[in-house]
Amino acid sequence: MRRLPPSEATGLRTGARHSLAEVYRPADLVVLGLGVMIGAGIFSIAGEQAATTAGPGVILSFMIAGIACLLACLCYAELSSTMPVSGSAYTFTYVIFGEVWAWIIGWALILELQFAAAVVARAWAAIAVGAIEHFGVRVPAANLVQDVLVLVILVLLTGVVALGARVGLRALWIMVSAKLLAIGAVIVVGVTHIDVANFGDFFVPPKTLATAPATVLETFIGEGHAFGWFGIFAAASAIAFAYIGFDIVATSAEETVNAPKAVPKGMIRSLVLATVIYLAVALVMVGMVPYTKISPQTPLAGAFRAVGVDWMVHVIDVGAVLGLTTVILVLIVGQTRVLFSMARDGLIPRRLATVSRRYHTPTRVTLVIGLVAIVLAEFVPVLTMQQLVVIGTLFAFAFVAAGVIVMRRRMPHLERGFRVPLSPLLPALSLVATLWLMVNLRVLTWAWFALWMAFGLLVYLVYGRRHSLLARPNTPARPPQGRHRR
Structure with a gap:
């Protein structure tokens, strides 16, 4: 249960251990957050949840999900302002709860980010092929084409990240700007076709689902429900997954100018903006077409076709492709920084913590x-495992919320650039909200997650426990020097 001293964690920024170059400014962090939070799901999740789970009440679901994620975001903001390092929740846990728990959180983040990159790359390829076909071009051997596109996009974006944070940041600014223009067009054109009658009273009578219970909560109550207030809260759980990604902003803290102040502002502002954008698209989606006529597969595109604006389908395609491209890019950045921190602490091979002298990034x-993302996307049916991404994220959320409460008691002397208001009440509410989201995940997801964590614990016992820098106090803090070093 050895814990990393706060001075060791924060020493990364003062030269006590090797650190990354500062490249991000406050506006860059907002773009980073929007890059990962707003993907292709913005064009589908509102319609999908309205048609199958919440009806017009999906608007309330977006508000509930936004509040739940904001609570988690506030907790991340306090800890990242106190320990502005690239490890994010992994390093926070190392300092507050100890090495074993830090490894568990790091292992959960590996699951989240590595699987997410593979899942989104596979979805990106499918959407790209669909966009080509919408222009009237027949794509022969579509599955083979998708495999090639997965390889191309992952190789390209991995190269962008490896070439340096500044290169990736410039590309991110361009793609996020274009993506927001596409979303703006959807909102502006869609507003002109809203029929207020489609909103109803936001409440649809509840109904029992005929299918067998799939989530932990449904198993507990013995049956599944849709619509009504239960449906609204169930949809909020699904919608909250769309907001997930603001936590990746925290992994950029070590590379941010004036991080204790800038990172909390960047996370909170990007989440608030993403929530407003999602709400605007949801209002347009539900207002254009009655929820009973929404196609769960292509909700927004179908809605524009229904009102006779077919050309918007191409705008949606472009926005979706750009949206997923930025998501993949930011996921690779976040995963790189987490593994870099774990390698620097010795829990995984320390050679992975070397920084390229030429590009000033952890290239290896x-x-x-x-x-690994290419192998997963090409050879594993990752699209059937999307909830594994979510459970890894929520697991980290729970530890961060608890960490705020514990650190206030154990380390009140640490300087904080941001403090969660009304603590410990708001962190406790964040913990409750996170647990609620987790029980709305499938039982099968929990089973796979348990197996993954058991395997991770075995890896720690075999390797990480013995190679940790805290287990070898005489080991120099910096990784071995070499030609790849800065």
Whole structure:
């Protein structure tokens, strides 16, 4: 249960251990957050949940999900302002709860980010092929084409990240700007076709689902429900997954100018903006077409076709492709920084913590992450495992919320650039909200997650426990020097 001293964690920024170059400013962090939070799901999740779970009440679901994620975001903001390092929740847990728990959180983050990159790359390829076909071009051997596109996008974006944070940041600014223009067009054109009658009273009578219970909560109550207040809260759980990603902003703290102040502002502002954008698209989606006529597969595109604006389908395609491209890019950045921190602490091979002298980035670990993402996306049915991404994220959320409460008691002397208001009440509410989201995940997801964590604990006992820097106090803090070093 050895814990990393706060001075060791924060020493990363003062030269006590090797650190990354500062490249991000407050506006960059907002773009980073929007890059990962707003993907292709913005064009589908509102319609999908309205048609199958919440009806017009999906608007309330977006508000509830936004509040739940904001609570978690506030907790991340306090801890990242106190320990502005690239490890994010992994390093926070190392300092507050100890090495074993830090490894568990790091292992959960590996699951979240590595699987997410593979899942989104596979979805990106499918959407790209669909966009080509919408222009009237027939794509022969579509599955083979998708496999090639997955390889191309992952190799390209891994290369962008490996070449340096500044290169990735410029590309991110361009793609996020274009993506927001597409979303703006959807909102502006869609507003002109809203029929207020489609909103109803936001409440649809509840109904029992005929299918067998799938989530932990449904198993507990013995049956599943849709619509009504239960449906609204169930949809909020699904919608909250769309907001997930603001936590990746915290992994950029070590590379941010004036991080104790800038990172909390960047996270909170990006989440608030993403929530407003999602709400605007949801209002347009539900207002254009009655929820009973929404196609769960292509909700927004179908809605524009229904009101006779077919050309908007191409705008949606472009926005979706750009949206997923930025998501993949930011996921690779976040995963690189987490593994870099774990390697620097010795819990995984320390050679992965070397920084390229030429590009000033952890190039080795970036290339490893890109290779693993390619293997997963090409050879594993990752689209059936999307909830594994979510459970890894929520697991980290729970530890961060608890960490705020514990750190206030154990380390009140630490300087904080941001403090969660009304603590410990708001962190406790964040913990409750996170647990609520977790029980709305499938039982099968929990089973796979338990197996993954058991395997991770075995890896720690075999390797991490013995190679940890805290287990070898005489080991120099910096990784071995070499030609790849800065």
